[in-house]
Amino acid sequence: MGRTPPFVPIREYLSSRGFPGYVGYQSDSEVFTHIMHFMRNRLHLGIEYYKHIITPLSDAEMEGHPDRELLVRIKQTCRKLIIDGPNCVMGCLPDGTLFLVQDRKKLRPGVVGGRPGLFAFSSEICGLDAAIPDRDPHADFQPMHLDTAIVRPECQEVTLCNQLQSLPRQR
Amino acid sequence: MQSAPILTPSTLSVNDLPWRIDWDIQTCTLCGRCTSVCPVSAIELGVFRKRTLETTPGLAKKPTSSFSIYYGVRQRTDPAYRCIGCAMCNMVCPNNAIAPRLVPEATTLKFHNNRGGTARTRGGRRNDPNSLLDQIKFIRISMLTDPALDAGRHEFDLRTLLGRVQPPEEGLAALAEQAWVPPVREIYPLMVGSMSFGALSPSMWEGLTMGVAYLNEELGMPVRMCTGEGGCPPRMLRSRFLKYIILQIASGYFGWDEIIKAIPEMKEDPCAIEIKYGQGAKPGDGGLLMWHKVNKLIAAIRGVPKGVSLPSPPTHQTKYSIEEAVAKMIQSMSMAWGFRVPVYPKISGSTSATAVLNNLVRNPYAAGLAIDGEDGGTGAAYNVSLNHMGHPIASNLRDCYLTLVASGKQNEIPLIAGGGVGKNGNLAADAAALIMLGASAVQSGKYLMQATAGCLGSEHDRCNVCNIGVCPKGITSQDPRLYRRLDPEKVAERLVDVFLSFDTELRKIVAPLGRSTSLPTGMSDALGISDYHAAERLKIKYVV
Numbered sequence: 261m262g263r264t265p266p267f268v269p270i271r272e273y274l275s276s277r278g279f280p281g282y283v284g285y286q287s288d289s290e291v292f293t294h295i296m297h298f299m300r301n302r303l304h305l306g307i308e309y310y311k312h313i314i315t316p317l318s319d320a321e322m323e324g325h326p327d328r329e330l331l332v333r334i335k336q337t338c339r340k341l342i343i344d345g346p347n348c349v350m351g352c353l354p355d356g357t358l359f360l361v362q363d364r365k366k367l368r369p370g371v372v373g374g375r376p377g378l379f380a381f382s383s384e385i386c387g388l389d390a391a392i393p394d395r396d397p398h399a400d401f402q403p404m405h406l407d408t409a410i411v412r413p414e415c416q417e418v419t420l421c422n423q424l425q426s427l428p429r430q431r
Numbered sequence: 432m433q434s435a436p437i438l439t440p441s442t443l444s445v446n447d448l449p450w451r452i453d454w455d456i457q458t459c460t461l462c463g464r465c466t467s468v469c470p471v472s473a474i475e476l477g478v479f480r481k482r483t484l485e486t487t488p489g490l491a492k493k494p495t496s497s498f499s500i501y502y503g504v505r506q507r508t509d510p511a512y513r514c515i516g517c518a519m520c521n522m523v524c525p526n527n528a529i530a531p532r533l534v535p536e537a538t539t540l541k542f543h544n545n546r547g548g549t550a551r552t553r554g555g556r557r558n559d560p561n562s563l564l565d566q567i568k569f570i571r572i573s574m575l576t577d578p579a580l581d582a583g584r585h586e587f588d589l590r591t592l593l594g595r596v597q598p599p600e601e602g603l604a605a606l607a608e609q610a611w612v613p614p615v616r617e618i619y620p621l622m623v624g625s626m627s628f629g630a631l632s633p634s635m636w637e638g639l640t641m642g643v644a645y646l647n648e649e650l651g652m653p654v655r656m657c658t659g660e661g662g663c664p665p666r667m668l669r670s671r672f673l674k675y676i677i678l679q680i681a682s683g684y685f686g687w688d689e690i691i692k693a694i695p696e697m698k699e700d701p702c703a704i705e706i707k708y709g710q711g712a713k714p715g716d717g718g719l720l721m722w723h724k725v726n727k728l729i730a731a732i733r734g735v736p737k738g739v740s741l742p743s744p745p746t747h748q749t750k751y752s753i754e755e756a757v758a759k760m761i762q763s764m765s766m767a768w769g770f771r772v773p774v775y776p777k778i779s780g781s782t783s784a785t786a787v788l789n790n791l792v793r794n795p796y797a798a799g800l801a802i803d804g805e806d807g808g809t810g811a812a813y814n815v816s817l818n819h820m821g822h823p824i825a826s827n828l829r830d831c832y833l834t835l836v837a838s839g840k841q842n843e844i845p846l847i848a849g850g851g852v853g854k855n856g857n858l859a860a861d862a863a864a865l866i867m868l869g870a871s872a873v874q875s876g877k878y879l880m881q882a883t884a885g886c887l888g889s890e891h892d893r894c895n896v897c898n899i900g901v902c903p904k905g906i907t908s909q910d911p912r913l914y915r916r917l918d919p920e921k922v923a924e925r926l927v928d929v930f931l932s933f934d935t936e937l938r939k940i941v942a943p944l945g946r947s948t949s950l951p952t953g954m955s956d957a958l959g960i961s962d963y964h965a966a967e968r969l970k971i972k973y974v975v
Contacts, residue, residue, distance in 0.1 A: 266945075266946060266949070266951060266954055267956065268953065268954055268955055268956045269841070269951075269952060269953040269954055272836045272841065272953065273836075273839075273841060273842060276836060276837070276838070276839030276841070277839060278839065298599075302599070302600055303599055303600065303603060315948075316948070318586070318588060318948070319588075319617075329606065330603075330606060333602050333603060333606050333612075334599075334603070336592060336596055336602065336615060337596055337597055337598065337599040337601075337602035337603070337842070338599050338842075339592065339596070339842055339949060340841065340842040342948060342949040344580070344945055344946050344947045344948050344949060345573070345580075345945035345946075346580075346945070364586070364948065365580070365585055365586070365947075
């Protein structure tokens with residue numbers, strides 16, 4: 261949700277990748293899905309890298325990062341895919357993995373919570389209350405500007421991945 | 432009564448001159464400062480003979496006349512000494528008794544500025560105050576649909592990349608294989624445009640370089656400055672500040688002896704190398720430094736004899752085709768610095784720009800393309816080239832950007848736009864418009880001279896004597912009596928002022944569009960213009 265300010269340059273960039281699926285664009289939010297597809301299928305990077313593409317770390321934050329070289333390269337080569345605007349992306353990958361990422365300024369609401377076997381993402385806590393009332397609300401988590409929240413297909417826990425952490429090796 | 436003076440076809444009156452001197456006899460103290468400061472000797476001491484008739488009513492007494500002499504200031508009407516409107520006379524006048532006034536309807540001089548068959552040369556810019564860039568509005572403002580970003584409080588990182596950026600697949604593969612990767616610099620999107628040491632006075636050059644160093648080292652703004660074609664002072668070449676400098680090579684190769692000699696002693700690589708093939712102010716012409724300005728220092732840095740005019744050839748003489756001119760030269764310059772320095776060509780705006788660009792797309796060593804539009808400035812050129820040659824930057828840049836989009840290379844070859852950016856004082860707005868039309872960075876020269884050193888040039892043919900070395904502000908002069916007027920420290924201060932305020936204004940433009948950590952390059956949906964045909968041509972919105 262949210263508007264995607266650099267929609268036109270990103271759409272132009274994706275459309276010029278030579279992949280027939282990057283078409284349509286009835287809504288500017290479609291660029292989020294196509295960026296995800298591009299990242300997974302063209303660059304062979306995992307979900308943990310998604311936020312590094314759409315909202316890369318600042319140079320200062322990258323300074324001491326264990327994967328600095330890779331992140332600098334990603335920031336440079338994927339510069340056209342940076343999205344600054346306020347948004348919160350909630351998605352489901354083909355294997356059933358759920359994820360949530362926030363924009364870098366954390367201008368949008370978003371929360372994840374639940375219990376093993378059933379997790380939900382919502383923009384407000386009352387949404388979680390309605391969907392999974394019998395969860396431990398103390399474990400609810402509102403991902404912040406560097407976080408990616410991931411619920412793997414086994415649906416046992418929420419994995420949090422902070423952009424400052426080291427990254428899994430590329431596939 | 433005296434008969435009329437001898438009339439020649441070029442005998443003009445003050446009424447034929449566009450700049451007219453208003454002199455007030457009541458307040459003038461006859462101190463003589465105005466006549467001595469005038470850079471073109473347009474005014475001189477006037478000794479006037481005045482006859483006064485004394486008549487009384489009635490017939491009793493016959494009328495008498497008396498004669499007196501008074502002194503004042505006379506404006507010369509010889510076209511060679513026409514007033515250029517710089518108003519230095521006014522600046523030095525203790526009593527504000529003298530000032531030039533523009534009379535646009537006086538056009539006779541235009542027909543007499545080619546004495547001896549010499550076509551008029553001058554410095555400055557195309558004499559046309561209109562600017563399409565100024566007409567472009569930023570019409571996409573987030574308010575309710577989105578919280579807009581806060582120009583004052585949010586994190587902003589308005590940088591751009593100079594250098595060949597590989598496609599993501601290649602870039603990641605190169606990292607994995609530890610392969611060579613084209614050098615890329617992260618720089619501030621406003622660059623100090625190419626103004627040569629020689630065209631500029633030592634004070635001006637020193638001021639600009641000090642300002643650039645301060646911006647980098649104290650304020651963390653990676654501002655870069657291009658030397659223009661005229662070499663680089665040897666101490667700068669061997670200093671750590673060289674990393675803030677883009678060295679230009681052009682068809683005269685002036686100064687490159689010194690640069691090549693200095694390569695083994697360089698502590699830092701230069702930021703980049705710009706190969707100039709053309710200049711927006713005078714397409715089809717090479718650089719020109721007239722003999723007035725070639726003193727001992729300039730001659731030494733450029734590796735030429737003193738006191739000779741230095742016209743660079745219109746093209747690089749050793750090259751004969753686009754592949755030769757572009758590919759080989761980029762290759763050789765890259766090789767000189769071990770492929771660690773980005774090398775990009777600069778061309779004047781032209782209908783052939785897309786052809787050049789397509790050539791660069793195929794060359795993995797090409798680090799970008801700088802395009803200089805018709806409104807660019809110069810230190811010296813033929814008036815006809817300045818006023819009538821060249822391509823407007825907006826559509827030329829747009830065509831090039833959309834060409835890149837069509838080939839999917841829009842993130843790979845940065846386009847650097849220049850030429851008339853901020854010609855009416857709207858530097859940030861013009862720069863932002865060019866960025867949203869597709870530029871990755873913007874070059875400015877003339878605005879910076881006006882803002883940092885008080886250059887008096889205007890779009891009404893004011894001053895424009897940069898070419899003959901008499902710049903009244905000492906900006907483009909090689910005469911120590913003139914350039915001592917310019918304090919390099921103050922130039923540096925003003926440069927810092929300009930970049931800081933530019934940064935604030937740029938944030939004010941991009942924040943409501945929702946951009947903060949990446950430039951809105953190509954974000955054309957944010958642009959509108961009330962000229963239907965311009966909107967169609969630039970593929971932006973037509974708004975009224």
